[in-house]
Amino acid sequence: MSQKSKFIALKNYVPIGLPSEDDFIVKEQVIDLSNNNDVLVENLWLSVDPYMRARMTEKKNYKEPFVLGNPMEGAAIGIVKKTNSNNLEVGDYVLSNHGWRDKFVDEDNNLKKIKPNDFPIESYLGPLGMTGHTAYIGLFKIGKLKKNQTILVSAAGGSVGSLVCQIAKLHGCKVVASTGSDEKVDWLKNELNVDYAFNYKKTDNLVLKLKEIMPDGFDLYFDNVGGDFLEAAIFRMKNYGRIVICGRISQMNSTKTPEGLKNIAHVLVKRLTIKGFLIFDHENESENFQNDMSSWLKNKKILSKHTVYEGLDNAPKAFVDLLNGKNIGKMLVKI
Numbered sequence: 107m108s109q110k111s112k113f114i115a116l117k118n119y120v121p122i123g124l125p126s127e128d129d130f131i132v133k134e135q136v137i138d139l140s141n142n143n144d145v146l147v148e149n150l151w152l153s154v155d156p157y158m159r160a161r162m163t164e165k166k167n168y169k170e171p172f173v174l175g176n177p178m179e180g181a182a183i184g185i186v187k188k189t190n191s192n193n194l195e196v197g198d199y200v201l202s203n204h205g206w207r208d209k210f211v212d213e214d215n216n217l218k219k220i221k222p223n224d225f226p227i228e229s230y231l232g233p234l235g236m237t238g239h240t241a242y243i244g245l246f247k248i249g250k251l252k253k254n255q256t257i258l259v260s261a262a263g264g265s266v267g268s269l270v271c272q273i274a275k276l277h278g279c280k281v282v283a284s285t286g287s288d289e290k291v292d293w294l295k296n297e298l299n300v301d302y303a304f305n306y307k308k309t310d311n312l313v314l315k316l317k318e319i320m321p322d323g324f325d326l327y328f329d330n331v332g333g334d335f336l337e338a339a340i341f342r343m344k345n346y347g348r349i350v351i352c353g354r355i356s357q358m359n360s361t362k363t364p365e366g367l368k369n370i371a372h373v374l375v376k377r378l379t380i381k382g383f384l385i386f387d388h389e390n391e392s393e394n395f396q397n398d399m400s401s402w403l404k405n406k407k408i409l410s411k412h413t414v415y416e417g418l419d420n421a422p423k424a425f426v427d428l429l430n431g432k433n434i435g436k437m438l439v440k441i
């Protein structure tokens with residue numbers, strides 16, 4: 107028997123500036139199990155992520171723009187309610203990319219079964235999911251993290267950044283964390299035990315600040331923000347340092363045309379390595395990550411914090427607030 111699914115769609119593209127809740131619309135569609143392998147899933151948790159901002163413009167990116175009026179895609183965890191499939195049973199938890207909707211029908215081969223083991227199911231959208239994997243691949247494979255290095259992390263109070271800080275601390279590194287609120291500074295210092303945390307919004311001169319904190323400079327900079335912060339970090343890198351380009355959130359919503367880096371001479375003279383990456387290229391390299399992260403979480407060596415908004419209708423607000431830095435740790439929506 108068919109039933110209705112409620113979903114959130116993008117109403118219009120947002121070429122520049124911060125999106126608002128008014129850029130989204132709530133809609134309904136009829137769904138039904140029709141194919142042999144079809145499964146009806148009720149979503150429980152949705153992820154809102156900065157990369158979605160890039161899909162809200164018509165510009166070509168590494169993923170296609172969202173289709174106006176269609177359900178917003180994104181990672182979600184749900185529970186199987188009905189099934190025509192032999193591979194999934196009612197009550198199974200599944201990870202999908204069927205984002206901002208209360209329920210959906212899809213074939214079983216588009217769904218990944220999750221065994222919750224000892225962890226809350228929503229962890230698979232945070233430390234055990236894409237953002238945890240990003241922190242792990244970014245640090246080890248791209249950043250070639252070594253023990254006892256000095257590391258700078260931007261957007262350190264968020265999902266990727268807070269995991270980067272903790273993994274680096276587990277490797278005996280000295281971690282300097284930048285974030286945008288005093289509450290996040292306190293969390294990073296007092297609960298995640300980073301060596302130094304500061305509020306970049308209260309910092310007049312980033313280069314001098316970084317020099318004061320770590321006079322000998324940094325071996326590794328994990329860049330989540332790009333822009334002026336990246337330029338300041340380049341000034342303070344050690345010779346042969348590495349910069350991991352993970353994100354550019356400071357430029358995503360900017361109304362100004364981004365300027366080029368003015369200190370490329372430092373990249374040359376210090377023989378720096380700057381390397382970008384996309385986690386989607388590393389989907390088949392998750393075994394070590396899953397084993398290590400599970401063990402760290404089980405042994406409380408890594409703490410994971412979630413900021414949770416309740417209700418599908420609040421997904422646009424959660425997304426806009428994420429871009430405004432209102433989250434501590436991973437931003438999630440609970441349906």
Ligand SMILES: NC(=O)c1ccc[n+]([C@@H]2O[C@H](COP(=O)([O-])OP(=O)(O)OC[C@H]3O[C@@H](n4cnc5c(N)ncnc54)[C@H](OP(=O)(O)O)[C@@H]3O)[C@@H](O)[C@H]2O)c1
Pocket residue numbers: 155156157236237240261262263264265266267284285286287290330331351352353354355356357383384385386428429430431432433435436437
């Ligand atoms: N390369 C990949 O495959 C990949 C995968 C996942 C994520 N990422 C990137 O990694 C970064 C972090 O993602 P996440 O999911 O963990 O998000 P998040 O850090 O949990 O949330 C985004 C944070 O960005 C900060 N921010 C917003 N505007 C800013 C600005 N103008 N300048 C500096 N910081 C700003 C805010 O924190 P503050 O309070 O600190 O301002 C906000 O909380 C993003 O850039 C994202 O695009 C990349």
